[in-house]
Amino acid sequence: MSPMPVLINVHGGGWVIGRKGFQARPLIHYMASNGWLVVDINYSLGPWKRMPAMVQDVLRSVAWVKANISGYHGDPDFVALTGGSAGGHLVALAGLGFDLRAFKPGFEDADCSVDACVPVYGLYDLLDENGAMKGGKTELRDFLTRLVMPGSVTTHKYAWDLASPITHIRQDAPPMLFLHGRHDALADFDSAQAFADSLDRVSRNTVIFAAIPAGQHGYDCAHAGPTPEHLGAVRRFLDSVRVEREAP
Template sequence: MIMRQAWLSSQVLSRVEPNGQAASVWRFFAGALFPIQLGSRGVRRIKNIAYGPEGRKHLLDIYLPKGPATAPMPVLLHVHGGGWIVGSKHQQAQPLIQYMASQGWLVIDINYRLAPWNRMPVMIQDVIRAVAWTKANITSYNGDPDFVALTGGSAGGHLVALAALASNVDGLRPELGDADCTVDACIPVYGLYDLLDQNQAMEVGVGEIRSFMTRFVMPKSYSEDAALWEKISPINHISPSAPPMLILHGQHDSLADLESAKAFAESLSRISKNKVTFVDLPGQQHAYDCAYSPPAPEHARAVHRFLESVRKDKQR
């Protein structure tokens, strides 16, 4: 049953921005047999570049193809998950990171300050700061500051959706002067986008999320600072200018509610002038893309096709 659902999910992902190729049986079984793999031979990593003043929590890694680039590379910035309290760069989304870099993309993987030692809105400020650093500095690594996309899973999914929608909101944006922090696309994965269940779509976990965030993530409870809670919920920042988004979620996710994510995507698609694609994957759990096991290979290719489609649309 597990393998069947993984194959069905691989097929679903192969239909995201289809290019005439079906899901690969070879990639499926290779991932099933060898879920732990080393990085691609054609990719190099530049470690521990500072993007802010907060020591190791403001470090990022850059992944890019080996050899000279013939043109500036589009940029994908990845934000790890971990419930806003754990995690580090180089621990998550390696199948996607390695694949995108092998396809001529420059990929950035960041650390950021974590709770409970730091409280919101510090985490989102760090993500926005990393976007600003990227736009100001990535030409030094032959990256293209005119195409920067975001992706992340779980807490990272929440943060990239929020950064994509609210980079200029007072209280979320750090002191960056007139730095451009907008992005060209966003791929949040199994994230939380409606923290207060304003769509009334969340089937389970509303009270648990509020309790967890009050204890570990937020500086004050909702009753003490409702404005901040509302400000960090991505659904409150939907606008016609929202960048194109591909939102991915497993149907069996036990940590981030599927129906809430779907309702967020529907709200976004009603208002945004840009492309919004929601994909729910049969049988998949939270963090389904962290190892090379299926459907992660097709996940990486779906993200790549979506971003290339957005790039083409922008160039027209």
């Protein structure tokens, strides 16, 4: 039996609540039943810890998986990330910033690159660099300042840029599939789509943005109308990346 490809799941909860086992149960069970080894992780939460502690923990998990997963019959040569909401933000940030020393304190030399990312209804442009966010900019900035970031935009602009995935767009970004509900009331749909478009213009690898027609925020937390298409889309994308990787 060949080693199983690995999918790391990062829960959401606004960076301040949640735990492993909290979200994405349909996807976790579906992928595990189709030959994937799924690792569901915890990470530091605000306001007790502040950014970039959250993404540091995600990358520590990637480093641990690559170093240890073969002992669980997982394949360290194919590791993918997925997560929703705050988890979607962290997945995109970790996938793009895997080699930043600020994200890897004490394990700077560890290989934290991943082979694919599937961010789901995340926030990727915290300061609206693309100008696509339709609303909620002030509320988002106030929330992050109070509970997640080390300070305000005025006093800690570098930290805000560091925590925003749009800052880290790069040619060698891993293949990415973005899934976002068209009716999302918490994470702006147009901003997410604009970020994916910005990444697609630069990345040498596949970038797909898929709109879930009836999707609201958190649509994947339990079995619902969009669930079958969501599960199938994630599996088809990750399998296609694996096939492409293995092609001569």
